[in-house]
Amino acid sequence: MILATIKLTINPTRPGHERSSEDVNLVHRQLIRYITLISLGFFLCISFASAVDFKASSPAVTQLKQNIKQRHGQLIPFYDSGAVGLTRDGLIVLRDASVVPLSGRQSVNTLVTAENQDRNALYREIALANNHPEWESNIRSTFAQRWIKWAKPGWWYQQENGSWQKK
Amino acid sequence: MIMTNRNSNLILLMAAGFVVAACVTINIYFPAAAAEKVADKIIDEVWQADDEADGREQPREKSGNDTRNNKIDNKPDKTRP
Structure with missing residues (x-):
């Protein structure tokens, strides 16, 4: 030129x-x-x-992180027992209800639903914090991999092909 | 000289156009590596209660971690279990 x-x-x-x-x-x-x-x-x-950096903070993100953090303590026993597993799309699911006592099933379902709502909102809010709503699916898959990477040994996670694997 | 000026201006304009297009192109790609770092940081924050009392809130929020300073820090998270 x-x-x-x-x-x-x-x-x-x-x-x-x-x-x-x-x-x-x-x-x-x-x-x-x-x-x-x-x-x-x-x-x-x-x-x-x-x-142009990747931002991860907004009042909404801070609030969601707080929610997830507070809920995590209650979820740990279910991760440990294998009742709840980490899915390949960055969420959690009650994969084996049989290991949860009947009395506790309602509460674990509530926990899982609330956790997934917050996780979905977290991915959306991070995308919005970057002014790129279309990044939501990329953020979701990034998180899916990282949750699994940081999962403790003994926790269950979903592989790319959909099958469950104990870490 | 006038003709040359016009030509040069045209070329300059085109060059500027390329620069702007390049900037836009850089901006639309998803920064996977940066996103991974951010994800690690968030997971570290929300799962940090693992080894401590369950459900107890940890007042470990760093002051530089609030909404005003929303750039990622490049420190690797090596403290995870």
């Missing part, structure tokens, strides 16, 4: 017209101006691109 500019700029515009040193000076000054402008544009672009 710059080379093309140089070529066009140094072409004499009138046939037979001898380029004077003043003309050459003018051309040089113009060239320097253009090159400076273009490099400035590139630098601005680079700084803009690096400033």
Whole structure:
């Protein structure tokens, strides 16, 4: 691009017209101006691109994290027993109700539903915090992988093909 | 010189157009690596009660972790079990 500019700029515009040193000076000054402008544009672009960061905070996200954090303590026994597992789409599910005493099934169902609501909202809110609502599914799959990665040994998780695996 | 100026301006305009297009292109891709770091940070925060008392709230919120400072920090989370 710059080379093309140089070529066009140094072409004499009138046939037979001898380029004077003043003309050459003018051309040089113009060239320097253009090159400076273009490099400035590139630098601005680079700084803009690096400033576009991934955000994870908004009042809604903070609230959701708080909810999930408070609920987690109640869910741990169910993760440990294998009653609740981590799904491949970043949620949790009651995968084996038989290990939960009858009296506790209602409460575990409530916990799972509430947890999934908060997790879905979390993915949506992070996407919104980044002004990219269309990123929600990417965020969901990222979280799905990371929840599983950080799951404790003995917890159950769903593999990509849908089958369940004990960690 | 006038013609040359016009040509140069056109080229400059095109160059600027390319720069803007490049910026937009960079911006629309999902930053997977950054998202992974953010996910790790959040999971660390919400699952940190694992090894401590169940359900008890941990006052471990860092002051730089509020809504005003919403950029990710690049510290790797090595403290997870």
